[in-house]
Amino acid sequence: MIKYDVVTTISYPKKGAMGKTGGWRAFKPILDKEKCVRCLRCWIFCPEGAIIRKEDDSVEIDYDYCKGCGICANECRVKAISMVREESK
């Protein structure tokens, strides 16, 4: 990464700038890969970008950062994602 020599304060991009936000989650999305039709609706609507789009357009959920909003489950047309309560840690 290029660092700039300037007088003002600047921030640099970082994944997890607020830490691993997966800890905010109360409900966890569980993906049923059998049902998934690779329409990518969950990927484009994920506010966090926590749904990883792979080369073959299959998806995977990044639980380190997923905040558990449930938009992916609500928008999935084939009901391949279900929200399950997180177990107490």
Next chain:
Amino acid sequence: MAIKDLPKEEYVLPGSAACPGCPATIALRTVLKALGKRTILVIPAWWTAVIQSWYPHTSFKVPILNIAFEAAAAAASGVSSGLKVLGEKDINVVVWAGDGGTYDIGIQALSGALERNTDFIYICYNNQIYSNTGIQRSGATPYAAWTTTTVGGKREFNKDMGAIVMAHRIPYVATACISYPEDLYKKVMKAKEIRGPKYIEILTPCPPGWRFSMDKTVEVGRLAVETGAWPLYEYENGKMSFNGFSKLILEGKVKRKPIEEWLKMQGRFRNLFKPKRDEERIRRIEEFIERMWEDFRSKV
């Protein structure tokens, strides 16, 4: 165009400070996919300035200029001129401001930048409230909506910012909604290719501000379009045209869904239904929307 055709590259990194279910990052992800990395964002003091996260880190992979609330469009004019002097071409200068920063606080700077024919894209992220400071009314808040400063429901109707901007006769104006990412992507791509000032307004339903469950963000946006509460249009070369579901409504090919479906989904309109149905105010909302569509039909 399908969702599959949108670029894979991400410019908004996971692990930001946004609330779960936030429409700002949904919109920004799609917008930045269209703009690409040669982009400078100018962001006034509002919610997205928070989502950027804390110094020394940021969640966005493009350069950002943070500036005072009322100065975003003026600062963008400076950035745009600066780039011209340096001989830099093909860099998108984009203001990303909220409805408070556009409808109310930033309107004079915006009007000035439009009049000066600044080469930039101004994107208004419209969540119809001052969400960052804790849900106060703005010029974009709709009639009868609850906010912390309009406890019984707002008494006035929202302004028509699109019409105000179109009155500047700029090359491109468009409205979009986070629930239709392909439409939003296409509009940003189009704006990128046009020289001069461009204005895009995106409707972004805010779960804590509009009082609905965070998994319904996209659904509430979709209903706003289907009930006709939010139109999707473009304005080019002095002509308005409508897109997607809004085109069908305009041409009378489908009937708008009853506005109540959209109102009932949101706790901010609860005072219209509880303790008893407020027929008078619901009728006024319905009339307002019908008049808006009649006005559109006369313009197309």
